[in-house]
Amino acid sequence: MKIGYAYKHEQKYKRLLAGRCPTAIDIDYSLNELMPNIDEFSIGGDGILTAYTLIDLIAEKIRSVLQQLKRGRHRRQDVFDLFLLIEKFPDLDAVVKAKILDSLIVKAHSRGIYPQAESFRDEEIRKRSKAEYPTLADEIVGDLPDFDLIYPVVQSFYESLPWERLE
Structure with missing residues (x-):
């Protein structure tokens, strides 16, 4: 979904009203994703935007x-996205990593996927990602x-999650 925006005093406001706004942001949404951890952002008025946490x-x-x-x-x-997130947030502590693993397990199990500590070593996963x-x-x-x-950076991060908690 795209959401256009413009201030009333700007020329592009008329284009916004006509559905041809040059300034827009893309919003990716899903109605079938489990979101154990959410952030809510006020977007003015009564609007609240629910978003994934990190x-x-x-x-x-x-x-x-x-x-x-x-x-x-x-x-x-x-x-690629995981690599960027790992690079941007290199100091995720054990508590955060445990929450990531907990969220992963909930999300994966809801899709019939059962992650293991060595899952990223699967050559087929690597081949498909590449x-x-x-x-x-x-x-x-x-x-x-x-x-x-x-890929090895992402794999190392994945394997650093506290898998021993699940044994």
Whole structure:
């Protein structure tokens, strides 16, 4: 979904009213995702926007990578997104990692996926994640990092989750 915005005193406000607003943001929403952890943001008036927390965002991206096998899909962007999140938030503590794992388990089990500590070592998951990865180069700002360099970073993060809690 796209949401356009403009101030009333701006020329583009008329275009907004006509449904041709040049300033818009994309909103990705889903009605069938479990969100154990949510953030709510006031968007003016009575409006409240419910959004993933960082915990659920990371858990959802991991779940998407793992679900590739079951759905027979290629998820080219999820490893890239996870890498960016790991780089942006390098100091996630044990409490946060435990919450990520808890959220992942809830989300994955709801889709019939049962993650294990070594799941990211599955060559088919890696192959599917890499299959269309180079096509991201045309969609991002800057250089696309080499998949063979970022996948081990994501795998290491995944394996650093407190899997021993589940045994």
